[in-house]
Amino acid sequence: EVQLVESGGGLVKPGGSLRLSCAASGFTFSGAWMSWVRQAPGKGLEWVGRIKSNVLGGTTDYTTFLKGRFTISRDDSKTTVYLQMNSLETEDTAVYFCTAEQPCSGGSCSGTWGQGTLVTVSS
Amino acid sequence: EIVLTQSPGTLSLSPGERATLSCRASQSVGSNFLAWYQQKPGQAPRLLIHGASNRATGIPDRFSGGGSGTDFTLTINRLEPADFAVYYCHQYGTSSWAFGQGTKVEIK
Numbered sequence: 461e462v463q464l465v466e467s468g469g470g471l472v473k474p475g476g477s478l479r480l481s482c483a484a485s486g487f488t489f490s491g492a493w494m495s496w497v498r499q500a501p502g503k504g505l506e507w508v509g510r511i512k513s514n515v516l517g518g519t520t521d522y523t524t525f526l527k528g529r530f531t532i533s534r535d536d537s538k539t540t541v542y543l544q545m546n547s548l549e550t551e552d553t554a555v556y557f558c559t560a561e562q563p564c565s566g567g568s569c570s571g572t573w574g575q576g577t578l579v580t581v582s583s
Numbered sequence: 584e585i586v587l588t589q590s591p592g593t594l595s596l597s598p599g600e601r602a603t604l605s606c607r608a609s610q611s612v613g614s615n616f617l618a619w620y621q622q623k624p625g626q627a628p629r630l631l632i633h634g635a636s637n638r639a640t641g642i643p644d645r646f647s648g649g650g651s652g653t654d655f656t657l658t659i660n661r662l663e664p665a666d667f668a669v670y671y672c673h674q675y676g677t678s679s680w681a682f683g684q685g686t687k688v689e690i691k
Contacts, residue, residue: 495680497628497682504671504682504683504684504685505620505622505628505671505673505682505685506682507679507680507681507682510680521678521679523679523680524584524679557627557628564616564618564630564633564634564637564675565614565615565616565633565634565635565637566614566616566634567614567616567633567634567675567676568675569616569618569630569633569673569675570618570628570630570673570675571630571639573627573628573629574627575627576627
């Protein structure tokens with residue numbers, strides 16, 4: 461069974477840092493492209509970024525609104541993808557979902573989603 | 584960066600009716616790399632449609648997607664109680680993905 465389990469969420473003060481983890485199982489992680497998507501309370505989905513497989517250099521793409529504060533990395537030996545979040549702002553409060561991409565009609569889109577982990581940024 | 588605008592914001596329908604949801608892109612979506620997701624309260628989104636019109640694995644044929652370029656639709660025939668949820672369109676054709684703001688399909 462394909463499974464993604466996020467962890468590391470919690471309460472953090474503005475300006476602080478947090479690292480989220482996403483443990484994957486049930487598929488060949490090393491070849492998978494992984495993404496993070498967030499959802500503020502009562503709001504819509506917002507793409508954060510993605511990391512390609514290490515075979516493709518493990519290159520990353522990020523949404524422009526992050527201004528370099530977030531970094532996505534992966535450890536294929538642990539089948540885990542990470543989201544390092546720095547200089548957190550109250551607007552970063554959200555549930556953060558980890559997703560595994562799949563072939564989608566010639567492209568790659570998010571097929572499997574974790575259950576999400578809540579990050580609350582508040583003083 | 585492509586911006587996706589969904590309409591209407593809320594659709595109030597009865598079970599058995601047809602729902603038609605719209606998604607308009609600020610510029611053409613390359614290769615029609617447009618997906619639709621369903622999200623229920625407290626759950627993660629579920630992939631319904633990719634490539635504008637291809638159903639994901641296990642999705643019933645009551646769900647259909649159409650359109651190309653900048654205008655896309657999701658149609659849900661014969662609404663069932665489990666279909667009342669929020670639906671998001673999503674473009675994955677560029678290196679900067681985007682989601683629409685969502686359409687809520689609620690029971691009338």
